[in-house]
Amino acid sequence: REWIILWRIISTMETQVSNGPTANSLPNGPVVSTNGSTDDSKTNLIVNYLPQNMTQEEFKSLFGSIGEIESCKLVRDKITGGFLFLNFSGILTEIKWESTKRNPLFHSQSLGYGFVNYVDPNDADKAINTLNGLKLQTKTIKVSYARPSSASIRDANLYVSGLPKTMSQKEMEQLFSQYGRIITSRILVDQVTGISRGVGFIRFDKRNEAEEAIKGLNGQKPLGAAEPITVKFANNPSQKTGQALLTQLYQTAARRYTGPLHHQTQRFSSPSLLPRFSPITIDSMTSLAGVNLTGPTGAGWCIFVYNLSPEADESVLWQLFGPFGAVTNVKVIRDFTTNKCKGFGFVTMTNYDEAAMAIASLNGYRLGDRVLQVSFKTSKQHKA
DNA sequence: TATGATT
Structure with a gap:
């Protein structure tokens, strides 16, 4: 068996609803009018550009200060339960997702927007006038009437x-x-x-x-x-693939374990002696519980990797570059229609010396029947 | 197949 299952991930990543009887219904609790139809158009607000770290409770508290809330929800990404896979060398290579349950390993992220449905249309109006444009941390929130939920506005x-x-x-x-x-x-x-x-x-x-x-x-x-x-x-940001989650996990681990990593990591000048090592080991994994996944940090040294096979995926880049130090991001460039690798990819490493060592060691490295070309990324150039 | 990019 190539893979072993390390952890069964148990997760629940449902949208949170703070009150009201509508926890499993539409994005907003329906207001039933006297004639029996539902019309939220004057009470139901959408709030955009919320700070990433704002909680459901803070969200409710802020908008509840205006008036009585029928229901509100902070929209968060939906992550289902699944498995982490490690190969026998201890490298996390794959995450597979299945049905939902509680998840001690991942916290679902706020998608930065939410809905508030007031009891009184006057309060909705007041909320727009009072809270639209409010600055919260680095964000300026936007408060406006929500369009009625329907299939025609989706995607x-x-x-x-x-x-x-x-x-x-x-x-x-x-x-x-x-x-x-x-x-x-x-x-x-x-x-x-x-x-x-x-x-x-x-x-x-x-x-x-x-x-x-x-x-x-x-x-x-x-x-x-x-x-x-x-x-x-556009991709739907709430539908994270296993690969995207794997990338996030590595990034989280790389940032969190930068210190210890330096001591654990050995440097090899010969590619044939590459140790099979990645930022995520069984030991470090145990203390990853409860981490909040965040996006890529952007800083670092970008490396261009050429002559990858059409079957190459992100894990091969993690395996190649991880041994040299902190890797914050990897990307295999794929053809949109075939989803096969176009022959190249990018790796971002935090530290210059580690990036330089990786390049010196991996440029010319034979991977299968291909010889890799590895260099710092340059801006696009046309052949002379 | 030689330098992407998904709030």
Whole structure:
């Protein structure tokens, strides 16, 4: 057997509902009017840009200060129970998920938004006037009426890449607004320079509007742009894959165990002597219980790895680079349609000397029948 | 197949 099961993960990652009888119903408790129909449109609010660490209790307390709440919920990611897999060398390689239960290993993360349904429409109005724009830590919260829940507004979020770096959010909205009503938009920027990464998101009011925008804009060049843009449906952030969770687990462990890791890690100049070591061992795993998973930190040295096989996955990068020190992120670049590796990937390491050692050791390393080329990532260059 | 990017 190649794999052994290390831990049975038991988890519950349901959306929390603080009160009301509607814990397992729609996002918001229905208000039954005198004629028997439900209409939340004047009482039900959506709150966006909440601080990551805000709890359900704090959320309820803040909005409860305005008036009586019929129900409220902070939306969190849904993680089901599953298994962690280690191979015999002690490397965590896979997480598989199954049905839901309690989870001592992962805390589900707030998705940064929630719903509040007031008893009195006047309180909903007051909450918008009082709390919209409120600054909480680094966030400025947005409070607005929630659109009625329906299938037609689901999956209307688009991921856009290849945007000209000069394009503003407003210009992007102008480009997309011909296809429907835009609910939200965003352009991602480099954390250090503040320059656009050429990647953005557009949420339409309706799914069919988003579909039309894909048909009309995917592969098209915006006016004056040199390159065509890619437009596709965005991933749903609440549906984490096992690989994404594995990545998060490694990142959590790498950050938490940076100290001990340095002592445990041996450095080998010869790739053939690579120890099978990863940040997560049985010992360190036991104290991972209850950690809050957070996203990648961004800082570090980015390494380009070329000549990976089409079957390569993230675990091979963890296994190759983990022995050299703190690895915060790995990424295998895959073809969108085939999901096969396009032959290259990226690894982010925290410390320069460890990254340099990894490059010196792994460049030219024979992996199966391929010889890897490993270097610091450079900006995109065309062949002379 | 030689430098991505998923709030």
